[in-house]
Amino acid sequence: MSEARNLKSSAPVFALPASRIRRLGSIIARYGRIYAALWKNSVTRETMFKGNFLLWIVVELLWFGLQLCFVGVLYLHTKQIGTWTQWQVVMLMGASHFIQLTFQAFFLVNCVNLSELVRTGKLDFLLLMPVNSRFVVSLRQVDLGAFVNAASGLAVMAYAGRQLGLAPTFTQVLGFAVLCLAGILIHYSLMLLLATISFWTVRAQGIVWGYYNLFNIARLPDEAFHGLFRALFTFAIPMLLVSNVPVRLLVNKLTSPIPLLLLILMSAACFAVSELGWRASIRRYTSASS
């Protein structure tokens, strides 16, 4: 942060575009180097507890398999949920798992650890570092096992796609990737907001638990829901958009571009709200035991 500020104050008011680009480039390169160092740390940490690392992958795989079994059982008794067929819902589960675990790989541990940082006052050290504090709080640790499980989500999607006889075009795949990014941004923004509760009540152990309850709704086909519940989980906590919209794009279930725009719009809105929440929380922070 401070370096960025220095650059700004020394720059002429109307800098040449070329030099501005160069400065932006150097900031990006600097954050890239910092993030590479954080990755290296995480890899070292994971290799210390190899057995545990593998067991956590098994736990996640087991829970994913369990969700798929649930779909299997539901479709023993019905042909469709709304207009969603069995393999479309399997696709939805796979996409949802992929999005959720990619979010988990980059952000979840860090969001969960925030309450501990606040409680022990260790957040001080992170705030003192000459980098953007939200950057370092959000990305400090990488959960490598989650990448493996995210890949299992992709594998299930590929299998379901074959069953559906899909041949997605390049634009569809690209669109899917962009929408996934928007979904990850929503997960991250909401989780950070949830985690900032710990600035208000120091004991916030229930956070992860609340997270699983809220975010698992993203795995269910949107057409099952209506009324207040659907409005709430579309416009306030957009869980019914996060994975439903990207899958709809892939399986040709979109009737209008409105859901696409809505997802992008909601991800921007969630990010903006989380930034406001983060700033308000940091202002409130009064260290501990130091």
Add this chain to the structure above:
Amino acid sequence: MKKYTHVINVGIQNNLTYRFNFLARTLFGLIPLIAMLYVWQAIYAGKAAGAMVGTYTFAQMVSYYLLTTLIDALTAVNEDDWQIAADIKDGNISQFLLKPVDYLAFRLCLFFSGRLTYIAVAGVPLAIFIFCLRHYVVLPADGLAFVLFLFSTALTALLQFFMSYTMAMLAFWVLEVSTFIFILFAFEYIASGHLFPLDILPPGLERALYFTPFPYQLYFPASIYMGKTGGMELAEGLAIQLAWVVAAYWLARLAWSRGIKKYAAAGG
């Protein structure tokens, strides 16, 4: 006996400090429940009016999920397994080796007080929620079924507790027990009837599940209440459930006595 009533008392006071946590847990827990009911509504809506899934009408299906939520509130192990594992890891159990207090009985009292407080806090929102869905609530098959349902629920609570206690005993041997607890929990979650009533499974699979303790951790009492199990089958089921409770109790005692021989009182 008096010392254990004292433990219950302290446990209740301790748990009451987490009353907002309990309340948040209950309210958050209603969200996936509502989502599940919506999914079933969509499935029934795609069928002819009055159609059934397995042996369930829509009202019975809603009742089933409400009932399992209730049984879960009454019997689920909340944080007890984590706390027991932490007690072992941090060496806190040393004091129980010196005092004339039985650790298993001590934890059972804390579990009991935890459930009591949870019900006291969660009771109101749960009651309101069930009241809102009262048109779908199915009453118990008959008076006897209701009494046996309560009895079976009590056995379920004991089974849940002894199984969690045994799992937590793993902390004597391994550093991280959470993965093992989560793996067992995954099996419990699907095979005990949390996700769907077990009798909508293919019959072979359902029968196979009855060789495990999982159905007796949730589904069995619910099936008594709904009149799905009766007569000879019910008597037999209760006997098997009781046998599982005894077996889990025995395993818990065994794990403790084995573990204590390995125990090094780290940091205690």
